[in-house]
Amino acid sequence: MMRVLLAALALVLAGPVHAQDKLPPAPYAYRQLDDPAQEARAKALMDTLRCLQCQGQAISDSDAPIAGDMRNQVRLRIAQGEDPEAIRAWLIERYGSYVSYKPKVDALTWPLFAAPLAFLTLAVIVLRKRFAKGRVA
Amino acid sequence: MSQVDTKGRRWTLWLPLGLFVGFVVLVLFGLFRPAERTVESAMIGKPLPAFDLKAAVPDRPALKSSDFSGGNPRLLNIFASWCLPCAAEAPQLEALRRAGVEIHGVAIRDTPGDLAVFFAKYGNPYSRIGADNVSAIQFAIGSSGVPESFVIDARGVIRYQHIGDIRADQVPLILAKLKEAER
Amino acid sequence: MIANFGLAALWLAAALATLQLVAGGLSLRRETPALAGLVRPVAIAQGLLAAVAFAALIVLFWQTDLSVKLVATNSHSAKPLLYKIAGAWGNHEGSMLLWVTIMGLAGGFVALVERRLPEPTMLATLAAQAFVSIGFYAFLLMASNPFERLDPPVAEGQGLNPLLQDPGLAFHPPTLYIGYVGLSIAFSFAVGALITREVSPAFARAMRPWVLGAWIFLTLGITAGSYWAYYELGWGGWWFWDPVENASLMPWLAATALLHSVSVLASRNALRAWTVMLGVVAFSMSMVGTFLVRSGILTSVHAFAVDPTRGSFILALLAIYIGGALLLFALRAATVTEGQRFAVTSREGALVFNNVMLSATLGIVLIGTLYPLLAEAMGSKVSVGPPYFNPMGAVFVLPMLAVMAVGPLLRWRRDAMARIGKRLIVPGVLALTAFGVMVALGTGLLPALGLTLAAGLLVATLLPLAGRRLRTVTLPLWGMVLAHFGVAVSLFGMAADSAFTQERLVAARVGEIASVGPWQVRLQSIMPVAGPNWTALEGTLAASYGDDGTPAILRTQSRSFWAPVQQTNESALHTRWNGQLYAVLGEEAEGGRWQLRLWWKPFVTLIWLGGLLIGLGGLLALLGRVASDLRRLVAIDKIAYRRERQGR
Structure with a gap:
């Protein structure tokens, strides 16, 4: 529900700015690539790129014109045979890690990936003594 | 069952409280940080990516990346006739032009007809205007909306990004950034 | 008039909550029957008064009383009645009033019916409940008064966001809120038990129905929310790992863990401190989630406006309640033996494994949700989305679900896998077959593992019923089996949707046919239609499945609302037993074509059907528990009656 609300607010706020954009969407904003394998690669990438104006949504979930233009950009590059991760890297080079929903492991984000290990270690420490060894009390 | 059990790991009882204190500190930061709501370009200090755009209107020449090399630093202004803040920004761009700044424009998702009406109403401060109908230049230089302005130095390096419309009191700032880019 | 009345009721309720806290607290220190006798009736009256205040707000919205600021900013006289009423809780102030109302009513209900706990623990529990309530009353009365007046009244209201004008969404927030706030009872029980150091199976049995009840509402609320996001947002997604969704998932994960640990405590008198901890954590997650959403600090852009005053007020409440409870836990838990x-x-x-995995999943969701904020504190911006949550969550959830297949078959205290090994042959074979099929089809790893597990679980979760006479199976056992089966069904839907969904984006003229999966979809017409507060272009589609005879008719709209002005896309769905066809009409394209977005989503509906089964399972268990509690109460009464007669 809240998500819908946010999306709605995003639309409201973005609304006036785009009110008069009369141009049709970019060629590949609402059109799939003919090669299903390429389209699948593009779709997987688009699901993990953040829309720059609606910002709470992936570009594959957004009606904002700039999201459409970015889908167009992604599909064209995939069609030219570019690697999805290369496209992601190209965008991160321009917008920072913010544009990608897939955090890379680096000095800043390693705790995200260490956390699962930490949780498990902690669980073992806490629970080790809960279990009876060999006999049941 | 005995007290011995719990003694060895008493610190774990304090762990939840410790984590919660960390949470509160983090949230306090979040609550009082300046409301930073924009996505900054990561291209500052890097060369302007190569592009070659068609002319957006008949009475101004087309724009390509090499138009920024040589001479003085220039302003690259990303705008659109359908964007309200762009209209609000027009007097400031005019002031910059009168101050001797060369301004190149990129019109996003626009038509020559709409642009003609826009310029008739708000003036045309641009020496060149390229048409970008698929936001390609925006992606290339890390811009996420209209209007945005970039200071490009004579070697074609992006030196400064201004997000949103330039307000009247920000004109001196832009001029200072242009001056700084001469070095 | 009504606004003044509502405000007076609210103040009175706050005063009674204070009295409840003072009386409860004092009678804990010293034996004072007069004060102790006051606590229960006051708790009941406080709940009723809060409900009266909330009813007053509903009446104000019903009448569109534009002299009330909240009504003027959130309603409109031309709105359908249902949305006028739903507008009462579709905003910050109203939803906080709903929060204290549920909290007061739940506390009153506990005071009315709960007789099992030792009286001191009961008094401590009600005092704790009042203590938490007071904070929220203070927040309402000082920083977000729902009854604030406008002088002079405005001529017309500003309207409710069109995306929220949907029958489902009208009832979604109250459902979730009952779940969130219902957990406050578990929180108060935990605090009460820490104060009196009484953590026993009786405590667990008293707490269990409350946890179950709250959990049922949370389950249904999340299920419904996911379905509405699915059909309202118009892109076919049903879960986005958005901070706001995570805020509802975190209390659910904690409550699910609590539900399982509380049954260990009730049956086996083990996991005492851990259960108390979870009782504190579950409601803390409700408050943290609500705070993160309300304060707007996480949803980064275009979300609720950041309001440092309100934000710091709620943060102070969180610090007092959660911090206080955790401090109490740290000081007291060492004396609560495991x-x-x-x-x-x-x-x-098996249940401990479940608890560890659920807690770890909760940890993943929490850290993933907060990390963008943490990164910003270190001067950098990151986004954490599905590529993090999906695999990291799966690392914990999939093993947990595998254990769910065997856990209910195991005996308490100790057992041997050899004993139950034979019974797992059928589910094992099914799972392996599913895995083989998925590998042959070459789907992704996560969907493949998900379908594998789901296939095995669809049978394994029913095994606790095997070899029993079904008439003798108790309601709680039915409930558990049904809920676990629901998890399997839901998992099947999720995995099938992500593995087999087909998407088709086309620009079609009227009369043209597009195909998606096994469907042939013909755009029949585009016609303007009008609703109460919108106009729309309606696309009519005729969809035929394979060579089936009569095509299904789908109507999808591109709606324009005028109060406030906004555009929405209304998706059209056609459901078959094996999946759903999802269609959305987009913008007009060049050459008289229209953008159409079509999806064929095999078995997607199982996701929410599974959610409903989980909730229904919870309901059966709750009914069973309450029934047996009632029987026990009656039996105890009888014994007491007999003793009394014998004594005379």
Whole structure:
């Protein structure tokens, strides 16, 4: 529900700015690539790129014109045979890690990936003594 | 069952409280940080990516990346006739032009007809205007909306990004950034 | 008039909550029957008064009383009645009033019916409940008064966001809120038990129905929310790992863990401190989630406006309540012994595994949700989305679900896998077959593992019923089996949707046919239609499945609302037993074409059907527990009656 609300607010706020954009969407904003394998690669990438104006949504979930233009950009590059991760890297080079929903492991984000290990270690420490060894009390 | 059990790991009882204190500190930061709501370009200090755009209107020449090399630093202004803040920004761009700044424009998702009406109403401060109908230049230089302005130095390096419309009191700032880019 | 009345009721309720806290607290220190006798009736009256205040707000919205600021900013006289009423809780102030109302009513209900706990623990519990309530009353009365007046009244209201004008969404927030706030009872029980150091199976049995009740509402609320996001947002997604969704998932994960640990405590008198901890954590997650959403600090852009005053007020409440409870826990838990031990291979062992995995999943969701904020504090911006949550969550959830297949078959204390091994042959074979099929089809790893597990679980979760006479199976056992089966069904839907969904984006002229999966979809017409507060272009589609005879008719709209002005896309769905066809009409394209977005989503509906089954399972268990509690109460009364007669 809240998500819908946010999306709605995003639309409201973005609304006036785009009110008069009369141009049709970019060629590949609402059109799939003919090669299903390429389209699948593009779709997987688009699901993990953040829309720059609606910002709470992936570009594959957004009606904002700039999201459409970015889908167009992604599909064209995939069609030219570019690697999805290369496209992601190209965008991160321009917008920072913010544009990608897939955090890379680096000095800043390693705790995200260490956390699962930490949780498990902690669980073992806490629970080790809960279990009876060999006999049941 | 005995007290011995719990003694060895008493610190774990304090762990939840410790984590919660960390949470509160983090949230306090979040609550009082300046409301930073924009996505900054990561291209500052890097060369302007190569592009070659068609002319957006008949009475101004087309724009390509090499138009920024040589001479003085220039302003690259990303705008659109359908964007309200762009209209609000027009007097400031005019002031910059009168101050001797060369301004190149990129019109996003626009038509020559709409642009003609826009310029008739708000003036045309641009020496060149390229048409970008698929936001390609925006992606290339890390811009996420209209209007945005970039200071490009004579070697074609992006030196400064201004997000949103330039307000009247920000004109001196832009001029200072242009001056700084001469070095 | 009504606004003044509502405000007076609210103040009175706040005063009674204070009295409840003072009376409860004092009678804990010293034996004072007069004060102690006051606590229960006051708790009931406080709940009723809060409900009266909330009813007053509903009446104000019903009448569109534009002299009330909240009504003027959130309603409109031309709105359908249902949305006028739903507008009462579709905003910050109203939803906080709903929060204290549920909290007061739940506390009053506990005071009315709960007789099992030792009286001191009961008084401590009600005092704790009042203590938490007071904070929220203060927040309402000082920083977000729902009854604030406008002088002079405005001529017309500003309207409710069109995306929220949907029958489902009208009832979604109250459902979730009952779940969130219902957990406050578990929180108060935990605090009460920490104060009096009474953590026993009786405590667990008293707490269990409340946890179950709250959990049922949370389950249904999340299920419904996911479905509405699915059909309202118009892109076919049903879960986005958005901070706001995570805020509802975190209390659910904690409550699910609590539900399982509380049954260990009730049956085996083990996991005492851990259960108390979870009781504190579950409601803390409700408050943290609500705070993160309300304060707007996480949803980064275009979300609720950041309001440092309100934000700091709620943060102060969180610090007092959560911090206080955790401090109490740290000081007292060492004196609460963990209780009975057990072997790794035992019912308790499996439940502990469940608890560890659920807590770890909760940790993943929490850290993933907060990390963008943490990164910003270190001067950098990151986004954490599905590529993080999906695999990291799966690392914990999939093993947990595998254990769910065997856990209910194990005996308490200690057991041997050899004993139950034979019964797992059928589900094992099914799972392996599913895995083989998925590998042959070449789907992604996560969907493949998900379908594998789901296939095995669809049978394994029913095994606890095998070999029993179904008439003698108790309601709680039915409930558990049904809920676990629901998890399997839901998992099947999720995995099938992500593995087999087909998407088709086309620009079609009227009369043209597009195909998606096994469907042929013909755009029949585009016609303007009008609703109460919108106009729309309606696309009519005729969809035929394979060579089936009569095509299904789908109507999808591109709606324009005028109060406030906004555009929405209304998706059209056609459901078959094996999946759903999802269609959305987009913008007009060049050459008289229209953008159409079509999806064929095999078995997607199982996701929410599974959610409903989980909730229904919870309901059966709750009914069973309440029934047996009632029987026990009656039996105890009888014994007491007999003793009394014998004594005379």
